[in-house]
Amino acid sequence: MLVKLSAAALHGVDALAVSVEVRVGRGIHFTMGGLPNSAVRESHTRVRSAIEVAGYHWPGRGITVNLAPADVRKEGTAYDLPLALGILAASGQLAAELLEGILFVGELALDGGLRPVRGAAVMASRARTMVLPTESAAEAALAQGVTVYGADSLSAVIAHLNGSVQLKPTPCGMDALLAGAANEIAEATLGAVQGQEAALRGLELAMAGGHNMLLVGPPGAGKTMIAKSAPALIPPLTAAEQIQVSRIHSVRKKSSGQHKFGRPFRAVHHSTTQTTLLGGGADPRPGEISLAHGGVLFLDELGEWDRHVLNALRAPLESGRITISRAQVSVDFPCEFQLIAATNPCPCGYLGHVSRRCDCSEHRITAYRRRFSGPLLDRIDIQLDIHPVNLRALDPRKFTGDSVGVRKARVLRARAIQSKRNPGGRTNSRLNPAEVLRIVKISNALRLFLIETMNSYHLSARSHDRVLKMARTLADLDGRKNVSKRDLAEALQYRRAGQ
Ligand SMILES: [Zn+2]
Structure with missing residues (x-):
């Protein structure tokens, strides 16, 4: 008897339908076709043990398994569950019609327990009804229009199919996820950097317009704290963004039962390899830049990074996508992230410091900056100097700046204006040159002011559009329709000579 079941294979952030075909016939053999890798072949041991522990009979006759289509690469252990059910049905121990229209995913332990899988949220998009391990169920239930049943063992799945002990559908946790989006840690961090007025203004601008930002300052000036408070100022994810x-x-990675995917903030160390940063592996997995999709990628100590690794960031930073190619497969991962980077001004850290001396030679300073200058810096709108905080400014009675709530409200308003006005609801930082021309309209007098100031500051032509986009965001923060001279002047302060 031939039995067919529905399963799925991962391909980037998509899933492809896979049909698991099982036949039990004569002879003594267990064969599998359809390009399975070693993990699929090893499933023989696990599936046999799980079937026997569940109290069923392992057919002594030949079992033939085919995973179709043959040209779809299949990896991992997620086919254990459909294999076990297929073998039971093909050997007449389970009614085959009970398996129809259900997507089965799950790894089996030798004792028949079900272990979590990777990509549950993606595979769920292929299904109307899905049965998978309990730990992966919450993740799968975030997909729209799918009924998800989480089970702990092969026996529990069989009991559910037979109707003897029904599993409860896993509720979609999307509403709870969206409601609980406030980032308390980031808000507390933002509260703690009060007093750094200029830095907070820069951060507000960056988060409002999605502008990439470089923080430059000596050790202990608070660069990392400022970067880590950024998530407090980004609006929560929409449902569509949350799904992505x-x-x-x-x-x-395999689900852990947790599925709290808020707006991402990924802090990455300079020892990170290119594969970890960009993604890769034999079965390509997303890297840090994709895990930061929809949020912030924070690179600390930019001067310590390998120049080649930083250069590899340029293309994905521009396009918002990365293609990972391997011998058998090529996949695309989205990576629209906002970059926040931090660096010391020189190797010792004290160049330009008010009270400490910098020991670095000019040659060392140039070499240090060259690592991240050029193409990467070209894609950064805001360069912000961070000065060590004046201790008196930390006295809360002397603090006169805006509260976290006020700043957040301003950023949210500016984001709302952009999502209504800009093509595709994109942030100002992602406008192309034609859109800048159309959306950031300024008078001839202001244009002249901009060009003259750019010349006197020795700013390159590349700064032109970046200044206009930042000025547009500053006007949006104020809720103003037109960009003013003050907006342009403020935006110009965030650029450096020669850039
Ligand atoms: Zn120095």
Whole structure:
């Protein structure tokens, strides 16, 4: 008897339909076709043990398994569950019609327990009804229009199919996820950097317009704290964004039962390899830049990074997508992230410091900056100097700046204006040159002011559009229709000579 079941294979952040075909016949053999890798072949041992522990009979006759289509690459252990059910049905121990229209995913332990899989949120998009391990169920239930049943063992799945002990559908946790989006840690961090007025203004601008930002300052000036408070000022993810973020994180690793994917903030160390940063592996998985999709990628100590690794960031930073090619497969991962980077001004850190001396030679300073200058810096709108905080400014009685709530409200308003006005609801930082011309209209007098100031500051032509986009965001923060001279002047302060 031939039995067919529905399963799925991962391909980037998508899933492809796979049909698991099982036949039990004569002879003594267990064969599998359809390009399965070693993990699929090893499933023989696990499936046999799980079937016997569940109290069923392992057919002594020949079992032939085919995973179709043959040209779809299949990896991992997620086919254990459909294999076990298929063998039971093909050997007449389970009614085959009970398996129809259900997507089965799950790894089996030798004792028949079900273990979590990778990519549950992605595979769920292929299904109407899905049965999978309990730990992966919450993740799968985020997908729209799918009924998800989580089970702990092969026996529980069989009991559910037979109707003897029904499993409860896993509720979609999307509403709870969207409601609980406030980032308390980031808000507390932002509260703690009060007093750094200029830095906070720069951060507000960056988060409002999605502008990439470089923080430059000596050790201990608070660069990392400022960067880590950024998530307090980004609006929560929409449901559509939440689904996309869940899919990316879901294919990264096996689900752990947690599925709190808020707007991402990924802090990455300079020892990170190119593969970890960009993605890769034999079965390509998303890298840090994709895990930061929809949120912030934070690179600390930019001067310590390998220049080649930083250069590899340029193309994905521009396009918002990365293609990972391997011998048998080529996949695309989205990576629209906002870059926040931090660096010391020189190797010792004290160049330009008010009270400490810098020991670095000019040659060393140039070499240090060359690592991240050029193409990467070209894609950064805001360069912000961070000065060590004046201790008196930390006295809360002397603090006169805006509260976290006020800043957040301003950023949210500016984001709302952009999503209504800009093509595709994109942030100002992602406008192309034609759109800048159309959306950031300024008078001839202001244009002249901009060009003259750019010349006197020795700013390159590349700064022109970046200044206009930042000025547009500053006007949006104020809720103003037109860009003013003050907006342009403020935006110009965030650029450096020669850039
Ligand atoms: Zn120095």
